Amino acid sequence: MKTDTIHMNSLLKGNNIAFKSLSTEEIGDDHLFTGVNTPLIPGAFDITDEHKMEQIEHHFKAIMKTLGLDLNDDSLKGTPQRVAKMYVKEIFSGLNPANKPKVALFENTYRYGQMLVEKNISFYSNCEHHFVPIFGKAHVGYISSGKVIGLSKLNRIVDYYARRPQVQERLTMQIARELEDALETKNVAVLIDAKHLCVASRGVKDNSSSTVSSYYGGKFNTDEVRMEFLKYIQLNTQNI
Numbered sequence: 001m002k003t004d005t006i007h008m009n010s011l012l013k014g015n016n017i018a019f020k021s022l023s024t025e026e027i028g029d030d031h032l033f034t035g036v037n038t039p040l041i042p043g044a045f046d047i048t049d050e051h052k053m054e055q056i057e058h059h060f061k062a063i064m065k066t067l068g069l070d071l072n073d074d075s076l077k078g079t080p081q082r083v084a085k086m087y088v089k090e091i092f093s094g095l096n097p098a099n100k101p102k103v104a105l106f107e108n109t110y111r112y113g114q115m116l117v118e119k120n121i122s123f124y125s126n127c128e129h130h131f132v133p134i135f136g137k138a139h140v141g142y143i144s145s146g147k148v149i150g151l152s153k154l155n156r157i158v159d160y161y162a163r164r165p166q167v168q169e170r171l172t173m174q175i176a177r178e179l180e181d182a183l184e185t186k187n188v189a190v191l192i193d194a195k196h197l198c199v200a201s202r203g204v205k206d207n208s209s210s211t212v213s214s215y216y217g218g219k220f221n222t223d224e225v226r227m228e229f230l231k232y233i234q235l236n237t238q239n240i
């Protein structure tokens with residue numbers, strides 16, 4: 001399997017991609033991203049979910065009509081409403097900070113200084129450039145500062161940030177930053193191995209490649225600790 005590998009640590013260091021000057025055609029299918037924060041307009045959540053769903057239904061109806069679809073057809077007529085609900089309540093619900101998982105920390109001194117790895121966390125996201133799925137596995141690890149969080153919270157953090165229009169690099173960073181904040185330590189690692197349907201089902205139609213992105217904070221930047229993490233998740237380390 002072919003694998004593109006992206007190291008977020010080096011990517012973020014002074015790599016300020018000046019692509020404001022590029023046209024959409026020039027950017028093409030290259031999945032550039034502009035920063036760690038999801039670009040949102042001011043007041044993005046001043047309107048209610050119900051209002052958003054009404055608006056999306058209205059606009060999606062127009063898209064379908066423009067494509068020439070007959071919205072009087074029994075199979076199609078409910079689609080704009082279904083899409084609106086799916087966008088707001090499901091696949092893009094992670095845009096709204098109100099849906100962010102609450103994370104409680106536990107004192108757990110017996111695990112102090114040891115690595116904890118939660119691997120193979122399945123996630124489903126969507127590419128912000130094409131609005132088609134990105135899906136795969138996230139692997140996260142941390143070295144406890146004396147505090148731990150419930151394991152299911154790690155899955156919930158991944159899920160929350162996946163439920164946005166995303167690029168894989170940003171998803172990786174947002175999960176890492178959230179873990180740093182939640183766990184009160186810089187010693188976190190995030191590795192994502194994902195398939196992008198915008199690459200597999202259209203464009204270059206490459207169905208065999210996957211993309212690996214990683215972030216290593218604090219102690220994970222030492223070879224020994226990083227290798228321990230990679231050993232736990234059992235990826236082919238030649239590609240990492």
Ligand SMILES: [Zn+2]
Nearest residue numbers: 127129130198
């Ligand atoms: Zn895409």
